[in-house]
Amino acid sequence: MNEDDFSQHLLAWFDSYGRKDLPWQQNPTLYRIWISEIMLQQTQVATVIPYYQRFIKRFPDLPALACASVDEVLGLWTGLGYYARARRLHQAARIVWETHEGKLPTTLEALMELPGIGRSTGGAMLALALDQRHPILDGNVKRVLIRQEAIEHWPGQPKVEKQLWQRATTLLPQTRLADYTQAIMDLGATVCTRYRPRCPSCPVKETCQAHLQANPEAYPQPRPRKRLPLRTTCMLILLNDQGEVLLERRPPTGIWGGLWSFPECPSQTEAAPWCQEQLGWPLGEVQNWPSLRHHFTHFTLDIQPVVARIRGESRQVMEPNGRVWYKMEPLYKRGLPAPILRLLKRLREQSKGE
Missing domain, CATH: 3.90.79.10 (Nucleoside Triphosphate Pyrophosphohydrolase)
Structure with missing residues (x-):
């Protein structure tokens, strides 16, 4: 299976089994996708949904968020954790309001200049909202790619991350970038899960080296453990x-x-x-x-x-x-x-x- 086959198999699976009813998929503006992507960092979809709905109801657009107090933003974030995300989100909204005429940039380079937006988050925003061709590398995607290649190293190592970015870029299709981006995230979240992956249901199992070894749960390797003080x-x-x-x-x-x-x-x-x-x-x-x-x-x-x-x-x-x-x-x-x-x-x- 070559790169084109990988993306086409994945898209065909997405058409039948992918998630298409998430709140941020309805009217997927760049602003709404941005809010969802920040909330989804290190947080599961089911946890995020009610927070996202309350947040968008109060801050339906960027001006509303930029003009709010940080206390109100943090109040709506209470319980979601990783509060630095909320502070950076608010800070970025104010920067966009003051320096970009209230409109989020539509290039990856400009997005990455804003607080809280890295390469993967910015790429996901542009792919999902504007169908631009950018790879992403969140936790779910890392797991899919590591199992595809049976990479025997912790994915947090710089050399491994570089390898994963190269592979993620190679696998991108030429069209349907929004669907492909959602598809590979869905695959990791619902099929290629950390424990008990549903390999028989996987559309790309034929090229998955971890599956061929009959040991997918051995990948990815965990972070080296340290005793927490x-x-x-x-x-x-x-x-x-x-x-x-x-x-x-x-x-x-x-x-x-x-x-x-x-x-x-x-x-x-x-x-x-x-x-x-x-x-x-x-x-x-x-x-x-x-x-x-x-x-x-x-x-x-x-x-x-x-x-x-x-x-x-x-x-x-x-x-x-x-x-x-x-x-x-x-x-x-x-x-x-x-x-x-x-x-x-x-x-x-x-x-x-x-």
């Missing part, structure tokens, strides 16, 4: 007499950059003196909740929550200090990391039971 933090969940909880904005860079979280103190035993010294409030009854563990790519975070009511006037802490008193209804008004959202939900349930 464990970090610990103590978070203060402070309530005032109005039932509001104190949140503070995190620095713009680092974990949860720009999102809202709880103040952090050295330890649970030091919570009361720290609060008195740093915030000027004595604490009432203090509860130490069980630890909550959250896993990042490069480390694991052990969160030790301390819940307490402050004694005294709370309104001295306002926006200029990067802190706000936050009503817990609704929970999605500001950008909140997933573990903070979990703690807020638990706090809300506890408050209802009192």
Whole structure:
């Protein structure tokens, strides 16, 4: 099977079995495809769909996104994870609004100058929205190509990635680029899956070296494993007499950059003196909740929550200090990391039971 045969077999399969009813496939403008591609980075389609629908309803076009506050953008992203994607999306929208007359560029080079858009994302945007001829190399496509060639190396290695880009380019057809791009992503997502691939249903199994070896799950090789370091933090969940909880904005860079979280103190035993010294409030009854563990790519975070009511006037802490008193209804008004959202939900349930 040569390159033309590969693409034609794949397109024939797509015509019968490919996904054609995804929300961003309806009226697939460059803007709508852009939003979907950013959300789909490291996130499954089923998870993305409700977030995409809410996001597009609030921000139906680029001007609406560019003119919004970053807090509102992060609020709609809450729970989707990898929040740097949302910050870069918002930043890119503002750049396009200010320097490109509000219209996304239609060349790969210009798109890649925007925050958050790399070669694969930009190529997917132009192929899916404008039928331009660009290869893509997301996780699903990498897996398909690695199994086709039975490449015995971790795909994150630069030499392997270079080889995959060359192969992805060679396999591109001359026409139906949007359909082909969706087809190869669908193949990896629904047939050539990481575990238990459905090889009998694969339209290109005849040239798949991993299939011919009868060992497709051996490919791709996993990232070399490292033991993740464990970090610990103590978070203060402070309530005032109005039932509001104190949140503070995190620095713009680092974990949860720009999102809202709880103040952090050295330890649970030091919570009361720290609060008195740093915030000027004595604490009432203090509860130490069980630890909550959250896993990042490069480390694991052990969160030790301390819940307490402050004694005294709370309104001295306002926006200029990067802190706000936050009503817990609704929970999605500001950008909140997933573990903070979990703690807020638990706090809300506890408050209802009192």
